[in-house]
Amino acid sequence: KAGVTQTPRYLIKTRGQQVTLSCSPISGHRSVSWYQQTPGQGLQFLFEYFSETQRNKGNFPGRFSGRQFSNSRSEMNVSTLELGDSALYLCASSGSTGVDTQYFGPGTRLTVL
Amino acid sequence: GENVEQHPSTLSVQEGDSAVIKCTYSDSASNYFPWYKQELGKRPQLIIDIRSNVGEKKDQRIAVTLNKTAKHFSLHITETQPEDSAVYFCAAKAGNTPLVFGKGTRLSVIA
Numbered sequence: 001k002a003g004v005t006q007t008p009r010y011l012i013k014t015r016g017q018q019v020t021l022s023c024s025p026i027s028g029h030r031s032v033s034w035y036q037q038t039p040g041q042g043l044q045f046l047f048e049y050f051s052e053t054q055r056n057k058g059n060f061p062g063r064f065s066g067r068q069f070s071n072s073r074s075e076m077n078v079s080t081l082e083l084g085d086s087a088l089y090l091c092a093s094s095g096s097t098g099v100d101t102q103y104f105g106p107g108t109r110l111t112v113l
Numbered sequence: 114g115e116n117v118e119q120h121p122s123t124l125s126v127q128e129g130d131s132a133v134i135k136c137t138y139s140d141s142a143s144n145y146f147p148w149y150k151q152e153l154g155k156r157p158q159l160i161i162d163i164r165s166n167v168g169e170k171k172d173q174r175i176a177v178t179l180n181k182t183a184k185h186f187s188l189h190i191t192e193t194q195p196e197d198s199a200v201y202f203c204a205a206k207a208g209n210t211p212l213v214f215g216k217g218t219r220l221s222v223i224a
Contacts, residue, residue, distance in 0.1 A: 033212065035214075042202070042216040043202060045212070056209070056210065058211065099206070101162065102212060104156040107156060
């Protein structure tokens, strides 16, 4: 089975711009979660989508949004980028139950200048 | 919501020694506890997980123990090797709530 994939792998943007990141889950997985990883804060939960519905949301401002398509692929969008948004954005896919293993993608490294 | 504390933040051991990383969680409803290993520049990878109906699980040199009464769980790595050097994250989850991670432990195995 192919693993979780994310595109693009690297992005450089300037303050005020917006960005869209994409995540393709493992075939058959219906849940996609997004995390922001920074050296000081570790892995922080952004949101989770399950069957095209947002099931959980983390403590991030409304500039961070996401969606999931009928094929379970997910996108996250960050509008009005700030310097502090520079981070590694990871998505993880899992099956349908709460105790299913989450498998991570390679991440998108976002740099905001 | 859930809060996961992880200690120590850095750990250095001699090759062949054991390493222990400890985590505590706050939500007594948590029932799933995975451990991830992240090597430099790579994605986090699951190394072992435990569900709340068992107290211990072992996979070769890696073991995890869970104490639900005290709300803590630990990762034990025996006979450490240089390739065990990485950042290790514990996490906890209750049902369909989000997976909450500890802040990580940087393990260095010195040859």
